[in-house]
Amino acid sequence: AQKVTQAQTEISVVEKEDVTLDCVYETRDTTYYLFWYKQPPSGELVFLIRRNSFDEQNEISGRYSWNFQKSTSSFNFTITASQVVDSAVYFCALSVPGTGRRALTFGSGTRLQVQP
Amino acid sequence: DTEVTQTPKHLVMGMTNKKSLKCEQHMGHRAMYWYKQKAKKPPELMFVYSYEKLSINESVPSRFSPECPNSSLLNLHLHALQPEDSALYLCASSQDLPGQGYSPLHFGNGTRLTVT
Numbered sequence: 001a002q003k004v005t006q007a008q009t010e011i012s013v014v015e016k017e018d019v020t021l022d023c024v025y026e027t028r029d030t031t032y033y034l035f036w037y038k039q040p041p042s043g044e045l046v047f048l049i050r051r052n053s054f055d056e057q058n059e060i061s062g063r064y065s066w067n068f069q070k071s072t073s074s075f076n077f078t079i080t081a082s083q084v085v086d087s088a089v090y091f092c093a094l095s096v097p098g099t100g101r102r103a104l105t106f107g108s109g110t111r112l113q114v115q116p
Numbered sequence: 117d118t119e120v121t122q123t124p125k126h127l128v129m130g131m132t133n134k135k136s137l138k139c140e141q142h143m144g145h146r147a148m149y150w151y152k153q154k155a156k157k158p159p160e161l162m163f164v165y166s167y168e169k170l171s172i173n174e175s176v177p178s179r180f181s182p183e184c185p186n187s188s189l190l191n192l193h194l195h196a197l198q199p200e201d202s203a204l205y206l207c208a209s210s211q212d213l214p215g216q217g218y219s220p221l222h223f224g225n226g227t228r229l230t231v232t
Contacts, residue, residue: 032217033217033218035220037223042225043204043206043225043226043228044206044223044224044225044226045159045206045208045221045223046223047220047221047222050218050220052218091158091159095217095218096217097215097216097217097218098215098217104161104221106158106159107158108157108158109156109157109158111156
């Protein structure tokens with residue numbers, strides 16, 4: 001079975017601070033995909049990034065960066081110089097291909113509040 | 117702007133009412149999904165359609181009835197709901213079929229349902 005743990009329920013920072021959202025996953029499969037989604041108050045889940053299990057290269061996109069470490073089964077997300085618009089709930093998710101597999105396994109989410 | 121459109125945005129219905137939620141995507145995606153999301157919880161999978169055929173039903177009560185009239189449209193018919201069914205209902209689509217796991221899900225803004 002697959003499991004995603006986001007231990008941080010809620011984080012509050014002041015604008016321009018850096019913040020890291022933690023994600024730890026569990027799976028026995030060697031092929032899997034990890035995702036981050038952002039859910040602003042409007043409700044829509046916005047896809048941010050996908051990583052496959054064979055690609056441990058970290059990625060940077062503007063103020064966002066992701067650190068994937070198979071050794072610790074973690075896929076952490078860092079926002080540099082946070083802005084008020086970053087306030088949202090962020091979900092980490094896991095997908096494992098295979099017959100009979102379901103769709104995404106979501107973590108419980110981390111609510112990020114960025115104060116002006 | 118989201119590429120998955122859901123209507124209505126808000127819906128209030130009584131327990132004896134019949135209503136329908138609608139979802140539309142024009143990305144040529146092969147799979148469409150219904151998720152239910154309670155406050156401060158991650159989305160929970162309800163149904164998946166693959167090539168317009170129901171492929172996954174996560175033991176959802178029969179008062180929820182999905183329908184996929186064509187590859188672009190997905191409906192969720194509601195009848196005799198309970199107050200505990202009040203939630204955000206999210207539609208999503210993906211290029212991949214469930215079990216492939218690679219493609220991200222594209223979500224709509226959701227319908228916020230209140231059952232009185």
